[in-house]
Amino acid sequence: MTKKTRTSRALALMAAGVVVTLATGARAGDDQTITVFKSPWCGCCEVWTDAAKDAGFEVKIEDMEDLSAIKKQAGVPEDMQACHTAVIGGDRKYVVEGHVPLEAIRKMMSERPDIRGIAVPGMPQGSLGMGFDPKAKYTVFTLGEKASDKPMPYMTMGE
Structure with a gap:
C-alpha cells in the first residue's frame, strides 16, 4: 500500500466517524477497541500497543509514515502532540494522543466526559512505552470538545 493510499484510508476512517462524530452513548464491546495510527518504525508505540x-x-x-494529517483531522493541538494518535469508542469516539496510561483511558470511558479526548504530550520518561515507571510524574490533559478549547489537566500520574 502506498503512502498516499494509507493516508487516504486513514482520513476516510476519520471522516467516517472515528473523530468527527462525537455523539453520546456507545456499544459496550466497542469501548475495548482502540485504533492506533503510528509509524511502523516506532518501538515505544509498539510497547504501548502491546x-x-x-x-x-x-x-x-494503522501504520503510517506521516501522521500530521491524522493529528490535524483529530484536532490535536501542536503542543499536545506525541508519537501516535489513537481512537476509542463505539457511537462516541474519543481521541487518545500519545503515551496515555491505560487507567486514564478506562476512567474516560467510564465517565464519558464531554471532551474530544485525552493526551500526554511529548514522550515523558516513565510513561507507558517510555520505560514504564508507575512513580513517574506527568500530566494527562483533556482535549476540549471544540478545537479552540484550551487543554486542561485530567489526571496527574505519579502522585
Whole structure:
C-alpha cells in the first residue's frame, strides 16, 4: 500500500466517524477497541500497543509514515502532540494522543466526559512505552470538545 493510499484510508476512517462524530452513548464491546495510527518504525508505540492488548483492549494498528494529517483531522493541538494518535469508542469516539496510561483511558470511558479526548504530550520518561515507571510524574490533559478549547489537566500520574 502506498503512502498516499494509507493516508487516504486513514482520513476516510476519520471522516467516517472515528473523530468527527462525537455523539453520546456507545456499544459496550466497542469501548475495548482502540485504533492506533503510528509509524511502523516506532518501538515505544509498539510497547504501548502491546500493553493495551495485554490489558484486554482490542488494538487495530494503522501504520503510517506521516501522521500530521491524522493529528490535524483529530484536532490535536501542536503542543499536545506525541508519537501516535489513537481512537476509542463505539457511537462516541474519543481521541487518545500519545503515551496515555491505560487507567486514564478506562476512567474516560467510564465517565464519558464531554471532551474530544485525552493526551500526554511529548514522550515523558516513565510513561507507558517510555520505560514504564508507575512513580513517574506527568500530566494527562483533556482535549476540549471544540478545537479552540484550551487543554486542561485530567489526571496527574505519579502522585
